[in-house]
Amino acid sequence: MTHHHIVNHEQWLEARTRFLAKEKEFTHLRDELSRQRRELPWERVEKSYVFDSEHGKETLADLFGKHNQLIVYHFMYAPDWDIGCKHCSFWADNFNGIIPHLNQRDVSMVAISRAPLAKLKEQAREFGWTFKWVSSADGDFNYDYNVSFSPEALAQGGAPYNYGTQQATRSDLPGISAFIRVGDQIFHTYSTYGRGVDMLNTAYHYLDLAPKGRDEQDLPFPMAWVKHRIAYES
Template identity: 55%
Template structure:
């Protein structure tokens, strides 16, 4: 960390108010971006998908659970992996308790992966999650929505991820896709985001962004190298000066 200037409370308030101006500009820009996102055109989903879920086979229509909006968290978990992606689990820990709040606003959120359902269920139990998690092992959903890739695609080095803007070195990638269902039962794909576009959905990162150290990932082999599954972190050391006995 760079040395920081230490000032009086009055000087700090003035500096904070100057920064608040920039924060307000950012908030207003974000509001405009959200409006632009909602105004994007839609694509009608005509392809039939069947997912393996805890209540048996379910269609994409059934995943809405009677609501008009569906958010799909594309969770990286290939069929032969022994456990889910650490980074995707980081996101899942964040949205786990959001489900009832989203449901109150006519929105269902589910996770979908290519791993078989028993493997998903076992990992879900281990992590203590309660959200619906379905397997797309029997369909092309992950490939159609840009989060799974064939060995030939990866080997070719083609730009296959994030709307063709970058390559991806493994078979599974993270993402979020959003769908809308109208009164007639028609389903539309309205939005997807990948890569850094997923940051806005990670509350832990935004808390870290408020701190002096920030995410402090600069010297790591890759930014999320520090992330572990929630049950794999070592207990934090208690400072010797701590007054708790």
Template identity: 45%
Template sequence: MEQHRIVSQDKWLAAQKAHLAEEKALTHARDALAEKRRALPWVKVEKRYSFDTPDGRKTLADLFNGRSQLIVYHFMLGPDWEAGCIGCSFVSDHMDGALMHVEQRDVAYVAVSRAPLGKIEAFKKRMGWHFKWVSSFGSDFNFDHHVSFTPEQRATGRIDYNFQIHETKEPGFDSDEMPGVSLFYKDEAGDVFRTFSAYGRGVEPLIGAYDLLDITPKGRDEEHGMTDWMRHHDRYDNPKHESGGCCH
């Protein structure tokens, strides 16, 4: 870490106050953006999606579990993958503690991956997670939400992700799976609506550890991104650290 500027207590306090004004402006701007997000138009989900779950086949409407709002985390774990994405695992490490509170606000949460349920259950057990995680294997769900890509799509050299077209030669984009989060609402008639989706760095608000790192002197201390240092949480003490570039 480079030598940092050292000042008197008075100058330190003046700098803190000036920064606080910017922090407050950002807080107000974030609140205003959240209002705009809630005001975005919705689209009705017309297709009947179904998922493999530990309790049998379930529809998208079933995943609400008696609530009117549903958060779906698009977890990168493809049918042929040996383990879940390191970045998605980092996100998921934050979920269980938060959900005990979130579920009190009429919100359900579920992770969805294309891997078969058995592979999901095995990795979930390894990581010690308890949130609901289901398989969309054999379904169009991941493809319709632009987080999974067929070999034919990748062969074109262009994929539709995060509401824009990317060249697969871009770092991080030559993958059959990508991360994201989608939000849904179910009305009293049982109709389901997609209200919002975010991809790439748009899922960072789910990562509390980054908020902690952002207030430290070194910050995130990443040269190329999270995979500079991040590992599955049961691999940090392993001298043969695994690494991966599955998220960007």
């Protein structure tokens, strides 16, 4: 950092203005990509999925509440784990405050994990999370949406993940899925995995604006620094 290029204000402003043009180009490209995402075809949800929630058994339709769109965060928490994934927890720390805003745009949001509901409730209490978090338990939901993988598949050297661009080597991985309800029918509109979930991490986007960025290039792997929020030393 001490060897960074130092200039006067006029030179700084000139460089910043040139970069602004690139930022605007990226913004327009992102807007176009979002438009194309909305135009992707939908697939009808044919199965009847049931989840364990604080209100008892709930169907996928129940998770919409009074809204017609649903965002699902696939939270990595296998039934035999003592606590949910620290990286998913990093993402979940961003959820509480945004959900009332999503509701104003006809969107509900829920996290879904395979761990028992009691474990989910305990972690939510400890972390101060109030967002809806339900258990898919031993149902097919996580497997059908490519975020959980059977021991048999893993034993064969891995299972396809992220549309076959990666191989899963553990039982649970993260993802985000979107659904829409039209009358009494539900459609799956979109799912993203791997780096695709990056868009939902506010903290990372703030780090991208900081002088050192995410500063992960010398770590064993990206996010090696991440801990559960309550485990950081102050």
